Amino acid sequence: MNYLKIGEMAMLNNVSIQTLRYYDDINLLKPVYVDPETRYRYYELSQSSHLDMILFLQSLDFSLDDINLLLSNPEKSEFINYAITKKQASLKKHEQEIKKKTKMITQFKQAYDCFVTYxxxxxxxxxxxxxxxxxxxxxxxxxxxxxxxxxxxxxxxxxxxxxxxxxxxxxxxxxxxxxxxxxxxxxxxxxxxxxxxxxxxxxxxxxxxxxxxxxxxxxxxxxxxxxxxxxxxxxxxxxxxxxxxxxxxxxxxxxxxxxxxxxxxxxxxxxxxxxxxxxx
Structure with missing residues (x-):
């Protein structure tokens, strides 16, 4: 069988072996085969697409639990749409908070500059x-x-x-x-x-x-x-x-x-x- 060892899978996808082990432990990305004697994990190269999606969703700050639900229900469009819409709203709120904090730190810097000058x-x-x-x-x-x-x-x-x-x-x-x-x-x-x-x-x-x-x-x-x-x-x-x-x-x-x-x-x-x- 054309399996990849865990180290090979990690190297090809630029992730750590520890990450793949953790994904296995939480049932997010299971190896296709585990040797019953050595307990070595083996993957198929096609599983890289799963890993790509996991990493993409993580980059958008989806929790691992949410990612697990999404990937477990790819046929449920209403569920996926809800999750994406919810994340959009969360990111929008975060963007507004960042703008507000940026404005506040600018005002604080102006106050400090006034103090230094006068x-x-x-x-x-x-x-x-x-x-x-x-x-x-x-x-x-x-x-x-x-x-x-x-x-x-x-x-x-x-x-x-x-x-x-x-x-x-x-x-x-x-x-x-x-x-x-x-x-x-x-x-x-x-x-x-x-x-x-x-x-x-x-x-x-x-x-x-x-x-x-x-x-x-x-x-x-x-x-x-x-x-x-x-x-x-x-x-x-x-x-x-x-x-x-x-x-x-x-x-x-x-x-x-x-x-x-x-x-x-x-x-x-x-x-x-x-x-x-x-x-x-």
């Missing part, structure tokens, strides 16, 4: 931002009257609220707070609204931060924000800038130390302004 910047600069959308959450206390522990508790409440709405919170580090324009302009530093950027949703309930020019400065700690706000306010007053929207405090980048029980924030303070004609 971590030692102590002045005020004018930046232009595209339109941004945010989820908001109202709290009952002024953020600037809180300690860091109180602030953390409100963040947890905000995150739980988003999760109850079925909204993604994977990138919850990019959170912030909002102060109403009139409070900022009048140096009445009160903020009772938290927010989280949303880069994917298109729902109507999201608040919009309009595109335009913003006066921006940075600080590194929650405790330093209030003094930095005052610096920003003085700058705008001294340079006769007109504030045209709410003040925004954004934790643009955060990477906590594993060995320290504290936040490691890099905060971007920003307020929309009307640009003077001389600055165009």
């Amino acid at each position: 971590q030692n910047f102590n002045g005020v600069r004018i930046e232009y931002f595209q339109q941004r959308k945010i989820h908001t959450y109202t709290i009952d206390s002024n953020i600037y009257d809180m300690n860091l522990l109180d602030y953390e508790k409100h963040l947890r409440s905000f995150k739980l609220s988003l999760e109850k709405q079925g909204l993604g919170t994977q990138y919850f580090t990019q959170v912030g707070s909002i102060m109403k324009m009139e409070d900022f302009v009048n140096s009445n530093f009160i903020s009772k609204e938290l927010f989280l950027f949303d880069h994917d949703s298109d729902t109507e309930h999201l608040k919009v931060l309009e595109e335009g020019h913003y006066a921006v400065c940075y600080c590194h700690r929650f405790e330093n924000e209030l003094s930095t706000i005052k610096t920003l306010h003085r700058y705008l007053t001294n340079h006769n800038y007109e504030v045209i929207g709410d003040y925004i405090c954004e934790v643009v980048y955060e990477f906590p130390y594993l060995s320290k029980e504290e936040r490691n924030m890099f905060i971007r303070l920003q307020v929309p302004i009307k640009i003077k004609k001389s600055e165009y």
Whole structure:
């Protein structure tokens, strides 16, 4: 008989002997003959087509159990169609997840680049931002009257609220707070609204931060924000800038130390302004 030894079958199909033995053990690809004395396995070359299909389906992430069912029922077209359609849907979902994660890592890289560029910047600069959308959450206390522990508790409440709405919170580090324009302009530093950027949703309930020019400065700690706000306010007053929207405090980048029980924030303070004609 023109049989192939297991090693020959493995070499001709570029698979390992261990793989063929495993396929035999799970009844996925049985040898045509097993020597009763030596227990050596022997295959026919025509079985290579079975092996080709097994490897093809594995490359599409079909489980070995599913492959076994498919190859055991080649005449059942409705079963094969169901399995293929189900796998198509699974791959489509995976593709969408990959796109989402790629977008998230790009945003994280942009945040890191901002940190690297401006971590030692102590002045005020004018930046232009595209339109941004945010989820908001109202709290009952002024953020600037809180300690860091109180602030953390409100963040947890905000995150739980988003999760109850079925909204993604994977990138919850990019959170912030909002102060109403009139409070900022009048140096009445009160903020009772938290927010989280949303880069994917298109729902109507999201608040919009309009595109335009913003006066921006940075600080590194929650405790330093209030003094930095005052610096920003003085700058705008001294340079006769007109504030045209709410003040925004954004934790643009955060990477906590594993060995320290504290936040490691890099905060971007920003307020929309009307640009003077001389600055165009």
